[in-house]
Amino acid sequence: MASTFQSKGSSGGGRRTGGGPGGSRGKGKGKGKGGARTVALRRPMTPAERAPVELPTVMTVAELADNLQATGVEVINELIKLGMMANLNQQINYDTAHKVAESLGWETFEEKPEFVDSDVAAFEERALEALDDPDAVSRPPVVTIMGHVDHGKTKLLDSIRSANVAEGEAGGITQHIGAYQVETHGRKITFLDTPGHEAFTAMRARGAQATDVAVLVVAADDGVMPTTREAVAHIKSAKVPLVVALNKIDLPAANPERVKQQLSEIEVVPEEWGGDVPFVEVSAREKLGLDDLLDTLLLVADVNELKANPLKQASGVVIEARVDPRRGPVATVLVQSGTLSEKDAIVAGATWGRIKAMHNDRGKKMRRAEPSTPVEILGLIDVPTAGDRFDAYPDERQAKVIAEQRQKDRRAEALSSTASLTNLAGLSKEIEAGGSAELRVILKADVSGSLGAIQTALLKLNDEVKGDVRLSVTLAAAGGISESDVSLASATRSIIIGFNVRPDVAAKRAADKAHIDIRFYNIIYNLIDEMKLAMTGLLAPVFQDVTDGYAEVRNTFRLPSGDAVAGLYVLDGKVIRNSKARVLRSGTVMFEGTIKSLKRFKDDVREVASGYECGIGLDGFNDLQVGDQLEFFHREEVARS
Ligand code: GDP
Numbered sequence: 172m173a174s175t176f177q178s179k180g181s182s183g184g185g186r187r188t189g190g191g192p193g194g195s196r197g198k199g200k201g202k203g204k205g206g207a208r209t210v211a212l213r214r215p216m217t218p219a220e221r222a223p224v225e226l227p228t229v230m231t232v233a234e235l236a237d238n239l240q241a242t243g244v245e246v247i248n249e250l251i252k253l254g255m256m257a258n259l260n261q262q263i264n265y266d267t268a269h270k271v272a273e274s275l276g277w278e279t280f281e282e283k284p285e286f287v288d289s290d291v292a293a294f295e296e297r298a299l300e301a302l303d304d305p306d307a308v309s310r311p312p313v314v315t316i317m318g319h320v321d322h323g324k325t326k327l328l329d330s331i332r333s334a335n336v337a338e339g340e341a342g343g344i345t346q347h348i349g350a351y352q353v354e355t356h357g358r359k360i361t362f363l364d365t366p367g368h369e370a371f372t373a374m375r376a377r378g379a380q381a382t383d384v385a386v387l388v389v390a391a392d393d394g395v396m397p398t399t400r401e402a403v404a405h406i407k408s409a410k411v412p413l414v415v416a417l418n419k420i421d422l423p424a425a426n427p428e429r430v431k432q433q434l435s436e437i438e439v440v441p442e443e444w445g446g447d448v449p450f451v452e453v454s455a456r457e458k459l460g461l462d463d464l465l466d467t468l469l470l471v472a473d474v475n476e477l478k479a480n481p482l483k484q485a486s487g488v489v490i491e492a493r494v495d496p497r498r499g500p501v502a503t504v505l506v507q508s509g510t511l512s513e514k515d516a517i518v519a520g521a522t523w524g525r526i527k528a529m530h531n532d533r534g535k536k537m538r539r540a541e542p543s544t545p546v547e548i549l550g551l552i553d554v555p556t557a558g559d560r561f562d563a564y565p566d567e568r569q570a571k572v573i574a575e576q577r578q579k580d581r582r583a584e585a586l587s588s589t590a591s592l593t594n595l596a597g598l599s600k601e602i603e604a605g606g607s608a609e610l611r612v613i614l615k616a617d618v619s620g621s622l623g624a625i626q627t628a629l630l631k632l633n634d635e636v637k638g639d640v641r642l643s644v645t646l647a648a649a650g651g652i653s654e655s656d657v658s659l660a661s662a663t664r665s666i667i668i669g670f671n672v673r674p675d676v677a678a679k680r681a682a683d684k685a686h687i688d689i690r691f692y693n694i695i696y697n698l699i700d701e702m703k704l705a706m707t708g709l710l711a712p713v714f715q716d717v718t719d720g721y722a723e724v725r726n727t728f729r730l731p732s733g734d735a736v737a738g739l740y741v742l743d744g745k746v747i748r749n750s751k752a753r754v755l756r757s758g759t760v761m762f763e764g765t766i767k768s769l770k771r772f773k774d775d776v777r778e779v780a781s782g783y784e785c786g787i788g789l790d791g792f793n794d795l796q797v798g799d800q801l802e803f804f805h806r807e808e809v810a811r812s
Contacts, residue, residue: 223278226268228579233259235268239275249274251807256683256717306480310542311352311359312472313381313505315371316416317406318388319396323418326455327388328364334461349491349503350545351532355465360472361505361543363490371405374558379488381505384412384471386464387439391417391425391452395433403437412471414449415439416464421454479542485511485563489519489555490545500524500551504561511540511563516570517551520559523574524551525567610640610706611665613656614647615672617759621695622647625670628699632706640706651758652689657681666690670698672758673802676721676742691716693760716804720744720781724799735793736768739785739801747778750803752789761799762792 224238236246236259243259249271250257257263263271265281272279316324332345335353345351350363363381374381385406389399406413415434417427431441431450440446449467453460487507495501502519504511511517516525527550529537540546555561564570612629616622626647633642645665646656652667652674658681660667666688667674674682674689682689692698722739729735739746748769754762768788769776779785789795 221277223280224272225282226265226272226279227282228265229262230268231259232257232261232263235263235271239272239277241275245275246271255686304478304480306482307478308481310477310479310481311361311544312383312468312475312477313350313361313363313543314384314386314468315363315382316386316388317371317402319390319393319398319402322388322390322393322396322399323455324388327386327416327418327453328362330455330458331362331461331465332364334458335465346530346532346534346547348530348532348545348547350505352544353465355462355469358469359543360465360468361545363505363545365491371409374488379558379560380409380411381488381490381507382409382411383475383477384414384468385409386414386416386468388416388418389430389434390419391427391430392419392422394426394430395437400437403434403439412475413439414451414464414467414471415441416460417450417452418455420452421457421459427452477543479508481508481510481541483509484565485509485515485517485540485561487511487561489557489559489561491557492519492551492554494554498549500554501547501549502551502555503545503547505545506540506542508542509563510542511544511546511548513538515563516565516567517548517561517563518570518574518577519551519561520555521574521577522551522553522555523570525570526550610642610702611645611663612642612702613645613660613663613665613667614670615652615656615667615758616647616649616670617672618649621670622649625668625695625698628695629702632699632703636703636706642702642706651675651755652678653758654678654681657685657687660687661685668692668698668702670695671760673753673755673760675755675758675800679718679721680743717807718744719747719750719803719805722746722785722787722801722803724795724797724801725784726797727795730788734767734788735795736786736788737795737799739779739787741779741781741783741785742800743781744803745778745780746785746787746801746803747805748776750805752787753802753804754789754792754795755800755802756796756798761794762789764792765790766803 226235226238230238232246232250233243236243239246247257247259250263250267252274253267253270255263255267265279269279269281316328318324331353332351335355347364349365350361352359352361354360371382371385385402387399387402387406389395403413417425417430419425420427427450431444434448435441435444435446439448441448441450443450449471451460451464451467453464455461485506486509487505490503490505492500492502500522504519511526511529513526513529517523526548528548529540530547531537531540532545532547537544537546564573614622614625614629616625626644629642629644645663646659651672652669654675654677656667657674657678659665660682667682667690669689669691671693673691679689681687690698690701692701720741721743722741724737725740726738727735728738746766746769748766750766752762752764752766753760766787767790768786769779770786771779771783776785787801
């Protein structure tokens with residue numbers, strides 16, 4: 172197994188482990204036309220003659236075809252049967268590839284990683300580990316400052332920093348690296364200096380818990396504001412201990428008692444009132460109460476017994492990362508356990524590197540960084556994402572291989588998550604697997620009148636359909652299907668239903684790229700019926716529209732016969748004489764029918780490719796207008812699963 176990764180090179184494709192006519196591109200079913208001469212001479216292998224194929228976690232359709240000695244079209248057809256519209260360059264994950272391979276008569280197995288990635292332990296688990304670790308010692312608290320805009324978060328961070336520079340570093344130049352450390356009573360405190368809960372929440376969304384204590388800044392003259400409430404909600408849901416800093420007490424309008432009252436109402440009750448939240452009155456501007464605040468933070472840290480083992484390989488979290496035009500990728504990392512040393516090889520998210528240089532927030536060169544220390548590092552080959560976990564590894568090659576594995580895993584994960592619920596085939600798969608699922612729907616219709624009726628009927632399915640599938644409506648709105656509908660669908664994992672409306676070119680492209688299922692109906696009954704089938708896992712679309720191309724009407728004129736024809740510019744795909752055509756005006760379907768004539772200059776043509784102009788006449792529709800979009804499509808049978 173040890174050679175697996177090395178021999179892979181950058182092709183990313185899998186390999187056969189034996190059997191089969193070496194290097195043959197013979198078409199298993201002998202259907203190939205182009206190179207038929209050589210292929211025809213070769214007898215197709217029977218399944219028994221085929222050795223199992225090793226496939227990577229992620230591969231393109233073309234790579235899969237290559238591995239299965241099949242044509243791209245054969246693989247694409249199998250994918251269509253699975254409810255996936257794909258092209259040759261599209262990436263698919265192992266599970267999907269395995270199904271395709273199976274129906275083409277191949278056994279497969281998944282390529283196994285060479286090293287075991289330590290990224291399996293969650294952040295919380297590591298904190299628990301530290302409690303039992305006999306080598307764990309006390310470490311500085313890591314603090315995030317949150318609160319409403321203009322309540323003084325930035326000022327507080329600046330004042331604390333300028334008043335409490337760590338000893339011996341007073342001469343250093345302050346660097347903004349995303350975090351800094353101060354010293355008080357000989358003890359250190361680390362502040363993350365991107366204030367606000369967005370950064371905090373973004374990190375949590377990535378599974379990172381960088382903060383030990385949250386400081387909620389509330390201006391004593393202004394009181395609890397919407398963002399104050401939001402911040403409280405985020406802090407509580409993260410179960411992070413909280414300290415309230417009542418700021419701006421220098422102002423005559425300051426009314427700390429009123430703020431305490433307001434905070435109590437949202438269950439942030441001061442200790443002095445019998446609650447569990449320390450409140451400290453401060454003035455960030457006049458530098459009042461800052462020592463009190465720092466002492467309180469240390470106290471909270473002590474109560475929470477913050478510990479880490481400095482003797483291990485370092486691990487932690489990426490706080491900030493960017494590309495410096497001169498120095499390449501630069502990342503600020505917070506060491507959470509172990510000690511990070513110069514020259515360590517690290518994996519951060521899906522990138523890796525050997526640390527070339529390490530500096531602290533005063534620009535001082537560091538050889539070692541112990542738990543809770545933020546350092547800016549150079550040497551990663553790419554830019555990680557804030558919130559990514561990092562780990563040090565003893566060996567550079569191991570770091571490289573693990574980073575490459577993660578890149579593949581991330582791609583595979585992205586592929587399986589988009590495939591699972593943004594298309595209905597994924598839903599039936601989930602139901603089959605016995606899991607509970609939610610079918611989220613973005614509903615677009617031509618007139619708002621039909622929206623309400625459809626939405627009500629859809630939601631009623633929740634009562635009618637027994638089982639673990641729920642249907643919910645993410646958005647119901649009148650109008651054509653736009654690119655922003657597609658990005659909403661992607662973010663909320665919804666499918667899109669168009670009732671008498673269609674996507675424009677940009678939306679269609681975005682949907683194809685993100686594998687978002689868009690379903691079209693013009694009869695409410697059909698729409699409801701199909702969603703019902705989808706919810707019961709029985710959905711098996713028999714026919715599906717396959718788009719051939721899009722064009723735009725650039726001008727219109729009438730022939731002596733009285734027929735209207737239009738000059739088109741083909742935007743995407745191609746116009747095929749035998750395609751069906753739909754006329755879209757502002758996303759609404761005006762007409763659906765067949766093409767009567769298709770011409771380039773004076774000649775009748777069979778097809779016109781994207782980027783060219785042509786003239787078109789439609790059967791039974793004489794009302795084409797400049798700016799109309801035409802969608803050309805054909806129906807394809809999709810096998811029942
Ligand atoms: P942020 O949006 O929460 O980061 O708030 P800033 O730190 O930018 O502060 C907003 C405004 O309040 C600025 O004009 C500060 O000078 C002022 N400010 C901050 N702290 C104090 C304070 O303790 N007293 C007074 N009087 N003004 C303050």
